[in-house]
Amino acid sequence: MDKALLSKTAAAMVARGKGVLAADESSGTCEKRFKSVNVECTEETRRTYRGLLFTTPGAEQYLSGVILFDETLRQKTNDGVLFPEYLAKKGILPGIKVDKGAMDLALCPGEKVTEGLDGLRGRLAEYFKLGARFAKWRAVITIGEGVSTLPSHACLYANAHALARYAALCQEASIVPMIEPEVLLDGGHTVERAEEVTEAALRATYAAMAAHHVSLEHLILKTSMVVSGKECPRQAPVDEVAERTIRVLKRTVPAAQPGIVFLSGGQTDVAATAHLNAMAAMKGLPWPLTFSYSRALQNPALKTWRGQMSNAAAAQKAFHHRAHMNGLAAQGKWKPELEKQAA
Ligand code: 13P
Numbered sequence: 001m002d003k004a005l006l007s008k009t010a011a012a013m014v015a016r017g018k019g020v021l022a023a024d025e026s027s028g029t030c031e032k033r034f035k036s037v038n039v040e041c042t043e044e045t046r047r048t049y050r051g052l053l054f055t056t057p058g059a060e061q062y063l064s065g066v067i068l069f070d071e072t073l074r075q076k077t078n079d080g081v082l083f084p085e086y087l088a089k090k091g092i093l094p095g096i097k098v099d100k101g102a103m104d105l106a107l108c109p110g111e112k113v114t115e116g117l118d119g120l121r122g123r124l125a126e127y128f129k130l131g132a133r134f135a136k137w138r139a140v141i142t143i144g145e146g147v148s149t150l151p152s153h154a155c156l157y158a159n160a161h162a163l164a165r166y167a168a169l170c171q172e173a174s175i176v177p178m179i180e181p182e183v184l185l186d187g188g189h190t191v192e193r194a195e196e197v198t199e200a201a202l203r204a205t206y207a208a209m210a211a212h213h214v215s216l217e218h219l220i221l222k223t224s225m226v227v228s229g230k231e232c233p234r235q236a237p238v239d240e241v242a243e244r245t246i247r248v249l250k251r252t253v254p255a256a257q258p259g260i261v262f263l264s265g266g267q268t269d270v271a272a273t274a275h276l277n278a279m280a281a282m283k284g285l286p287w288p289l290t291f292s293y294s295r296a297l298q299n300p301a302l303k304t305w306r307g308q309m310s311n312a313a314a315a316q317k318a319f320h321h322r323a324h325m326n327g328l329a330a331q332g333k334w335k336p337e338l339e340k341q342a343a
Contacts, residue, residue, distance in 0.1 A: 001171055001172050001173075001174060002174040003215075003218065005133075005174050006171060006174060006176055006215075006217075006218035007217065007218065007258075009093060009133045009134055009175075009176045010134075010176045010217075010218055010219070010220055010258040010259065011258055011259075012064055012065075012093055013064050013065050013093060013134060013176065013178075013220055013258075013259065013261070014064065014220070014258060014259030014260075014261070014287075014288040014289075014290050015064050016288070016330075016331060017061075017062065017327045017328070017330060017331050018061075018062055018063060018064035018290065018327060018330070019062065019063065019064060019261060019290035019291035019292060019293075019323075019326055019327065019330055020063070020064060020065040020066065020067060020095070020178075020261055020290070020291065020292035021053065021059075021063050021065070021066045021067070021292075021293070021294075021297055021298075021323070022067045022136075022263070022292050022293060022294035022297075023050050023053060023054075023066055023067060023068060023069075023072065023294065023298075024067040024068055024069045024072075024095075024096070024097035024136060024294075025069065025294060026069065026097075026101060027041065027046070027069075027071070030046055033298075033302060034049075034302075034307075036302075037302055037303060037305070037306045037307065038306065038307070039305075039306065039307035040307075043071065043075075045307065046071065046072070046075075047072070047075045047076075049302070049305060050072055050075075050083070051075075051077050051078060051083070052301075052305065052312050052315055052316060052319075053298070053301065053316075053319055054066065054077070054083060054086060054087060054092075055077060055086075055316075056316040056319050056320050056323075057316070057320070058320060059090075059092075059319070059320060059323055060090040060091050060092055061323075061324075061327065062323035062324055062326065062327035063092050063323060064092065064093060064290075065092060065093035065094070065095050065133075065134060066087055066092055066093075066094060066095060067095040067096065067097055067134075067136050067178075067292070068083065068084070068094060068095060068096055068097070068132070069096075069097055070096070070097075073094070073096055073127070073130050073131075073132065074130070082130075082131075084130055084131035084132065085131060088131055093133050093134060094131045094132050094133065095132060095133065095134040095135060095136060095178070096127045096132040096134075096135050096136070096175075097135070097136045097137075097138075098116060098120060098123060098124065098127070098135045098136065098137060098166065098170075099114045099115070099116040099136070099137040099138055099166070100114075100115045100116035101114065101115065101116070102114050102115075102138070102139070102140040103115050105154065105155055105158060107154075108152050108154050108155055110142060110144065110150060111142060111150060111151065111152060111154075111155040112139075112140045112142070112155070112159075113139075113155070113158045113159055113162065114137060114138060114139045114140065114159060114162055114163075115162075116137070116166070117162060117165055117166065117169075120166065120169050121169055121172070121173070124169055124170060124172075124173035124175055125173060127173075127175065128173055128174060128175055132175060133175060133176065134170075134175060134176040134177070134178055134220070135166075135170050135175050135176070135177055135178065136178045136180060136222065137162070137163055137166040137167075137177070137178075137179060137180060138180040138182055138222075139159035139160075139162065139163055139180065139181045139182065140159075140182055140184060141155065141156065141159065141181060141182065141183045141184065141197065141201050142155075142184050142186075142187075143183065143184065143187055143189045143193060143194065143197050143229065144187075145187055145188055145189060151197060151200070151201070156200060156201055156204040157204055157208075159181060159201075159204075159205075160181070160201075160204040160205045160207065160208035161208050163179045163180075163181060163205055163208060163209075164205075164208035164209050164211065164212035164214055165212060166179070167179055167209060167212070167214045167219060168212045168213065168214050171214065171215055171218055171219075176218060176219070176220060177214075177218075177219055177220070178220045178221075178222045178261070178292070179205060179209075179219065179220070179221055179222065180221075180222035180223070180263065181201045181202065181204075181205050181223070182222075182223075182224050182263055182265065183197050183198050183201055183224045184224075184265070185224065185227050185228075185229060185230050185265050185266055185267070186229070186230055186231075186266070187229040187230065187231060187232075188229050188230075188231040188232050189228075189229035189232060190228060190229070190232055190234065191226060191227065191228040191232070191234070191236040191240065191241070191244060193229075194226050194227060194228065194229065194244075195226045195244045195247075195248055198223070198224065198226050198245075198248050199248045199251060199252060202221075202223070202248065202249075202251075202252035202253065203252055206252060206253070206254065216254050216256040216257050217256050217257070217258065218258075219257055219258070220257070220258065220259055220260070220261060221253055221257060221259075221260045221261070222260075222261045222262070222263055222292050223245075223249070223260060223261075223262060223263070224262070224263055224265050225241055225245045225262055225265070225267075225275050225279075226241060226244040226245040226248055227241050227265075227267065227275075230266065238271075238274050238275055238278050239278060241275050241278070242275060242278035242279045242282070245275075245279060246279055246282060246285070250286075253287065255286035255287065257287055258287065258288075259287050259288045259289070259290065260287050260288075260289050260290075261289070261290050261291060261292035262275075262276060262289070262290075262291055262292065262293070263292060263293065263294070264291075264293040264294065264295050264296030264297075266295065267296060268296075269295075269296045269297075269299055269300065269322060270336075270339060272291070272293055272296035272326075273296070273322075273325050273326055273329045273334055274329070274334070274336070276289065276290070276291055276326065276329040276330060276334075277328070277329035277332055277333075277334040278332075280329060280330050280331060280332040281332030282332075288330075289330065290326075290330040291326045291329070291330060293326065296322070296326075297319065297322050297323060297326065298319070298322075299322075300318040300319070300321070300322060301315045301316070301318045301319035301322070302315075303318075304317075304318045325338060325339065
């Protein structure tokens with residue numbers, strides 16, 4: 001465990017005005033995204049698309065890191081440079097998704113637990129050699145509707161335990177763990193319920209971190225924002241989302257932690273930016289806040305690209321614009337008018 005390297009990596013991940021691109025969609029998720037723009041999902045189209053994002057001129061101004069999928073960590077740019085090497089040369093930290101996905105949690109209908117701990121120590125040692133300096137593990141927490149009491153205690157604690165075991169293994173390997181207990185925004189639940197569940201999930205997560213001796217100084221939280229369920233008739237406005245999210249984070253996340261990043265979770269691109277901006281503009285927060293979006297950074301680029309080489313430059317421009325907007329939002333300097341300006 002190289003504490004100096006872990007500190008350096010964690011600080012770089014949340015450097016001012018920069019955030020993390022999540023480009024670690026599993027091949028199944030990638031297939032869904034590509035299908036939406038009629039692109040066949042093959043090893044080569046995935047390489048081409050991700051290469052397009054990574055080689056966007058100037059993206060390094062706004063990106064501190066990129067989360068890669070195992071396949072991508074081993075792929076190369078059109079010029080034959082391994083992606084992690086290419087990114088590191090640009091000053092962007094290569095990261096790696098190490099979980100094996102969320103599976104049905106036995107005897108807990110409708111709930112998931114993330115798998116991937118078996119053999120993880122060996123995989124982390126290889127990932128470090130391949131250049132990965134941080135990792136990601138995503139847990140999925142579903143909010144039940146009506147009389148349902150979901151999430152269950154079993155779901156919260158099974159996922160927290162796995163997150164802590166993963167985080168400890170990462171730190172042992174000198175890789176910064178990004179821990180992601182994602183509370184899904186799917187469903188008709190209220191924003192009040194989202195706040196309650198997010199708080200419960202984070203409490204369980206940090207209790208497990210303490211129990212497993214995970215060093216808080218070498219840890220990054222990737223969290224969902226406290227938003228209304230997608231189907232809820234009352235959608236909380238930006239200021240309310242910001243206030244509720246920060247209240248929960250202040251209650252649960254130790255100030256010793258170097259930073260917090262957010263997932264976008266299916267919010268619109270601009271909503272994800274506006275919410276981050278409102279939170280980052282608050283004074284006196286104990287940790288830097290920034291983005292670690294997949295969809296909210298990639299959507300416009302994917303829709304512009306549509307698998308056509310001839311659209312590559314326009315797609316890069318669209319990606320640059322979202323990265324730029326979120327880089328400003330991470331400093332509380334974004335304004336809606338900026339969306340109208342070309343990148
Ligand atoms: P979204 O920003 O699309 O929610 O993805 C972030 C992520 O990495 C989910 O694990």
